[in-house]
Amino acid sequence: MSRSLCVYNVPMALDSERLRSHGLDPLLAYSRNRWHVQESRRSTLGPIPPVRFIDEFLSAGRAERHGMLSYQKAFASVPKRADTPEQIYQPLVLALNKKTASHSRCPEMIFSKTIERSIRPERLGHTKPHISCFTKENIHLIEQVNRESREELGYAEMIIQVAPDASLDYFTDPDPKASAETLAAHKFAREVDDDDEAYRQAEHAFGLHIAFVTEIFARQQRTFLFTVAVCGSSVRFFRWDRAGCVVSEAFDLHERPELLSEFLWRFSHLSYWSRGHDCTVTQATEAQGRLFRATIRQHVALQLDLSGDELEKAVLVHHQPGHAIILRVDPQQCNGPDPASQQYIVSRPTVTPLQLSGCCTRGYWAVSVDTGKVAFVKDTWRSYSLSDKDVEGDVVWRLNDLGVRNIPSLRFHGDCFLSPIGQRMAADRMCQETKTHKYNKEPWALLIDGKAVRVGKQRHYRLVTDTVGYSLRCVQGTEELLHSTHDVLLAMKDALAKDARIHRDISIGNIILVKEPDSRIRKGYLIDWDASDRVNEKGEALQPGRAGTWAFMSYRMLEITGQSEDSHTFKDDLEALLYVVFYCGLMYLPHDLTDERVTWLYGEFFERSDMYGSEKYGGDAKRMNARGRRYTRKITFGDPAFAEWLTTVMDYHSPPAELQDKYKDCWDGDHLDEFWSPFLATHELERHNRTVHRVLDYRLYDPNSLPTASDDSTPSTPDREARPKRAIGELGSDTEDGRETKIHRRSSARNPATAPPALTPPPPIATASTPLRRSKRIHEQKTRERLKLRAASVDAVPPPAPASRRRGSRGRARGRSRK
Template sequence: MTSVYNLPVSYDAVDGPRKAPQGHVLATIDAMVGPMPPARFLNRFLPQPAFSIPNHLLPSNDAFTHVPDMADSVAEIYEPLAAALNQRTEGGPRCPGFVFDITAARIAHPDRRRYMKPHICCYKEPNLEIVQAADKASRIDLGYAELFIDVSPDPLRDFFNNPPPDVRRSNYSLRSYHHVFTGQRRHEHVEDLFGQHIAHVVEVLARQSRTFLFTVAIHGSCARLLRWDRSGCVVSEAFDVRARPNVLCDFLWRFSQTSDAGRGHDTTVEYALPWEEVRFRDAVRLHILTQLDPGEDLEEAVEQHYAPGQVFAARVLHQDHPASDEHTRRFLFSRPVASSLALLGHGTRGCWAVDAATSEVAFLKDTWRNAYQHPPVYLANEVQSTRTDELLGRHRPSWACAPIDSQELKIAPQARRHYRLVLGTVGRPFSTQRGTKELLHACHDVFTAMRDALARDRRLHRDISTGNIVLVQEPDSETRRGYLIDWELSSRVRADGRAEKSKSVGTAWFMAKRLSIRLLVQGYPHVLQDDMESLLYVVLHAALRWQPHDLPQGAPRERWNVFYKSNLATAARDAAAGVRFDSDAVREWLDTMMAFHAPLPTHGAELRDKWTGDGQAVDDFWTDFLATRDLEPANRTEHEFRAVASPTAPLAPWTSASRPPMGEGWVSSSRELSSFASPRPRPRRPRHRRRYIPLPSIRVLLRQSRNWRRGGGRGAKK
């Protein structure tokens, strides 16, 4: 089985906001482990095949002597590095079958994060021509990359730490703090660089079908090997490619000799045959014709699910049968409606899919879960699962440093398995709602489904969100119906109405406020009222985003940000306060539901005790409301809902000339570090020069802390 390349991504992932680099760092910081000795890294993740004896391996001596140990620009590093990596002799290349290309030379806007690419990408030789023929603005480079190398000109810009030899590594942080001690601006810049590295990893995982990815980070002449999967990242010790070139050369040789699966490709995905692509396109077009909005362009709607020349096939195992070819069905898919833009977690890719045998349209969900209620994806009779989690947790290997920024993990390591799920209901996204009538009718359908599941199967959904509601046009219905999909996180309930699964789950934007403080809620099971609260937030979100109102551009997103960060039960009321909706029905529905959910002291008895039991009181109000109010069928209005922070802000310039002496620095005050807060007026103080203060080593600080504890702390007798 061979690997596939350049999977299309959803239009939201192409045009929508992206997480800032520092956001990637914060989201991943507790799921990194290292520094792993390079020899152990290679033997664990790229074991030398018994049949592959490196008799044609180019000599590693002096392989990277032209790479400087520090430079003023990244080009001074990556140009000689790429030349050394592509070196060939009569015996063959350094990495047989692969070529290294300077991707940094093909960037449309080098000063914007959205357009940034890794400095060097490794490709299979046949794929290089495809990449070089593409437009500079294209992201096809990451759709074909086997691995990539990011370069910085100075070793002090390394995000990670190499502890001294013969020490207890658990006393050292994996993260390097040289850049913190030498100034806040430098600290932020180093986080930006590593965050951009993570952003490239995330994009490769979105544009390829992968189980993991190798990358290389080089700072001056010091290199680190990294392995990424949906549970986190394993980091190797830094090694100097000038002094120890054999490490990088051995890595490249092993990388070239392993299989596509050994390089991280999910080889269970295949290219669709030409006739299968035609079948997929025609089936999707026919299904969209039954769901098309009045006046909507058919071909534009088809493009949301079909990218010409990019149709793929995957087999899905039947849930109640053992793994075998006779118990699998072949599904065709193309452009997803949702692409994951984060490293950790489910990494979900959701697509319209077509059964290759019957042409039936379904929804295919490709995801990484820590649950075991569905048959996972198998490759060569082995379950596809993550491996980083094996090295995380309390029982870390002796070579591992302490977790970054904490002595204990904030989030328990997640062992994830790869799943593909096929869901029968296929409709249009909830975001395509036409007006007030469809919004409230569709959400009432969802509410009915929630109550029916509880009454008939004693089951809670536990993940009510805009992404888990689809709109389906049925022949006997004037308004599209709302379908609640993705019951993967659902749970049966006990006799007291609480979910049997105690762990809190859900989409963060729409989680009930009592469950939204994740560090404190691991033992809080869901109840029906939590899902009802999530549905209230779904309607509120839709009203701010797609209903006509008097808020200026940008204000809906700002209000939603404030709402999301609040843990108060009245957060929804605060987000909707003062908003004048053109639809009186929307305002009335929100006011009534918010009073049911969190009544104020001024509310009368008729609004109290409604948010209880099986939701019958809420259903009675909602059913009567839909029957007696005139609801606007087509008053949809688009409001700007982009991220507040610009994803295209340029990186702050930095040169090696501005680097303070190593091991020294000044520490800014807390007010200077809090640059996001508005400074308070304060009396002028005499100007003075900042003094460079020698900082004690971590070993000295630990010894002082240990002596302080043994002496009984502050005030102990000496």
């Protein structure tokens, strides 16, 4: 099989300002890994018997045993337990790579001690897998890679993570002789207990394991991945896909060496696709790479009006030299016969998924192989069920047909087929789907956190549009912000009026800015209609429960009942749009808050959450601000017109006492448009007042990864707004050429005791990155007490004083009318 068909080491998305990778800041590895572990508890199934694991997932690797080394005492040199991981992985690597002139354990594969290629192996954010498996064709590339790089994860076929003792296994198998009743009650994952040193060490080890898996998915085009965990001489197999993970029972290397031997033998005989590589992706030719760069360069110049060095820098956000690939799109028509497969050249994505399961969306500026035109390709894993009626492409096609303004223009869309790119399409046209869900009801699938794990089914899907622009995060000033978000309001109104549809995920990640030839101001487009839904005669979404991005949800949908009982309405979308504008004002327009205060306000208003049992809820700050402007009244914005707009729209949403009659029943699209359109026409808005504010994450830093005085580089205070949609991630300092950018942060953050103060006193931000980890009984008791007190405390907030508004106080300055 041609090696060129398999794509390795794909670029990751960059921060357009700093030109470094999103999401892998070493200082945030500790909180990031803990979050990964907590998320995995909802999507891990096990323990499947190891023999069945091999038969289920590696059946295509069955081959003649000629050339296979004997498994007898194959791993006898690996100790049952040790004091350090090194005492396990050193003899294990020797055993894995053992071969004779005609026999080996894993033909055409080489196992490398990648942890020894890390210059800081003791630090979570810099360490690498203990053992990585590479093809013989790629091992020479690994040997040439700069040790400060993380490119090994872009070539790894599989990794093996090691712990010195079986007591550090994150999972516990039931007694083989357990009764059916005992088996049904057994909890497969360890109970969360931060006071237990053994638990903390097991969580630490498993968090690293998941972090490496997540990064491999980010650095490769994959549909699934195999990994192995070795704790002492105890071994487990893992199979990861975009729905979750299947874990095997543990077995002992000394007692059952044939299991690992069989796994490795079959693994080495699998095709690239059967090892998890995406068969619908291949390398682009040099000519295609040149076409891509020239076409994208032209489009960037049009969109940003740049030239010279600034233009070349902007092109790097979408193109990494030497890394152009071809994606196949398999169109499925909304009506009529399906057209032929289409191919698009892409390079660096605009977003890289840094979570393991879910949609895991990549977005690309792309160039059509057939037409040479620019397009946008959304590569995602959509939730799938037999009851699905419309996928996102069907929705966008219908909205286009109905004449809804300011939404993307659909070109193609469809699920990804299993047939390898460049080969004849199989008659059955099977699609790329996750497999984890198939094992939901297996008798061996045990409880985690006291309940059965139910994993959904995901299907690989691509959507191509003609609308190609930049994120709203690139907004240049008040004028562009308020015009583009008004465009979004028109899209929302049209969709409701013409298709009885609401978006349900109005967020900063779902609005793009597009420069059009006939307009000086970039237009706003509302994208990502996958969460949208029709509404009933009451204006409620047909599907109950939350949808969208936590930071921008209405406070009503953040209530406990919002998780599964309440239904989204158009008013919730309007409120989300208000929060998008406020967020952009807070992060990208001039005001009088320090970064420390921005950090606190951001955490309280946009991120804060709590748990009631298994139910997540929040929204207190949004509710208090709606009733008393508790947060926004403390900000003085540099552009009085923006302050006036924000004050007025908040009055429309939740009028203070003196304006109750004036704004009664005005929180709808028509009334808001009646204010917004004339406001844009009659006010002078700042055009180039972009001022970037930073969210300081020093409270989430890993103390073991802080730099020493001898370090050449110091870590940054990352920009939390770079967090990808529906994901937890921050800007990283890892660059694609293998070097670490020299970056700086406040020296006071080195010592948490002298960290810069936020508003006094700043309560800890309860986010997904810092999961709540208390005794369930105590936590639920305190939560009930908070719930009882919350309504009273919110209602006690006094409404804003009428005099303050008339006098144009802080945060309520009047704009300048255009004469």
